[in-house]
Amino acid sequence: MERVTTFDGATIALHSTGTGPGIVVVHGGGVTIDVYRRFAAALADRFTVHLYNRRGRGDAPARALPYTFDQEVSDLAAVLAHTGAGNVVGHSAGGLIALDAALRLPIQRLALYDAAISIDGSFPASWLPAARAAAAAGDLPLAMALTAAGINTHQAAARLPLAVRVVMCRLFLRTPIGRMMGDLLPMTLDESTLIAAADGPADRWAGVTASVLLACGGRGPRYYVTADDALAAALPNARSMQIPGSAHDGINRAPDNLVEVFAEFFATPVAPRSGEPAR
Template identity: 65%
Template sequence: MDQDWTVQRVPAADGAEIVLHSTGTGPGIVVVHGGGVTIEMYRRLAVRLAGPFTVHLYNRRGRAGAAARAEPYDGEQDIGDLAALLAHTGARNVIGHSGGGFIALRAAARGLPIGRLALYDPAVQVDGLTPAGWLPAAQEAARAGDIARALALTSAGINTQSAASRLPLGLQVALCRLFLRTPIGRTMGDLLPSTLDETALIHRHDGPPEQWAGVGAEVLLACGADGPPYYPPTIEALARVMPRARTLVVPRAGHDALNRAPHHLVDALAEFFAGA
């Protein structure tokens, strides 16, 4: 889509380069994208928020030309990279989506200078609310190189509200093989092993919501009304313990609504970041 973008190379704490794509004017918002995708999925969101805001996109480690991710994965580089970008841009607003929401929330809990934090379908495990039983089988399939099976198990395990998740596994695998031939499917397939590592880290941080009670930022906890059913109780549990949090269930929205950027969601985000 037609839009003016600036591209900067920002040094990370370990000397790696973070390639930052920015558009718009006004106060900055840094977007921490979800697992299995790149910033290309968030350009529509950036364009629709640009104008009153400057929106900053960057690929997290191991994606689309970004620096390699340290192994074993512990998320520390992700937090460090976000800290570097906040320092470089002066932005105090952050959007985190799915696994990126987990990273952004950890960063806020560490005391990074985040004034306003919007989390959409944050992949945060609270008191076992998010299903985890599918993960070992998906990891085993990925290690064996059977990405279609690993993706089918992952999709069914995460998207429990989907009719496709109730199909026979063999049919789900066949559908995933077709999906892997598409551009977005190839990207998700290539990134699936790292996505599963991130999911495992999220589940290792399972616990009571009180572990996030120290987050002092103004927080908007949002989820889609048509998305996985575990997100509404998750954001409600988080909101009860965070001193400056509110929840929002977005109508006509699934897990990918942040990528689709419908106007009613973008307007709600703009209102939140404007301080309303």
């Protein structure tokens, strides 16, 4: 494990595996890098995959306050500079961070999976005030029930009576992953608030010149499809696709059909700009 010094003097632990061109993973909200280890291992025979916990999680330093995505982009810049990698994967909220970074940093290839990017109101946000109020009141099962239904609009469970969903979340919070997601829920709510605040037209991202893969799960919420298609039309070097059979956690489960799509994307030479060789 290596240590990366950020631009504000904090230290990030870098967990790397594999051999070959480097890929940096920007993980989603509500989890740590532990749920991405299967994905990293599946690519390790062809790529060096770098995982790091975003601030406030696992072995990462605390977040600076007030919290903004600017510090996340700054941390990613430090990791890219340390590793020399030009390839980035962003998942969920990490997808918005990675896309924002691609406007500012020398990222060559950017693969997003279920990226939480709101295009003209596509990201659902009406649930946020009630969920934040429940969390502030210390009612974690209620806050989690409201969050889960608000984000997972496609699931039948989201349409169950609220009391039933609260009971389900209370049971889920007794599991190891439930406890982790419960502990990190305040950060999930903060990130969801920033995602909603970053809403806008797709062409605001048109300055991203990296080669971009906009992937989403075929079994996930449809608002990812809407946003990806709009972004694919607005970005100069982007395409969108759905991964059959995968849900929002598809990248964590790392089925073969998903892994091969990502591996092929990162192995494809980047179309050169005028006067530059292919990379």
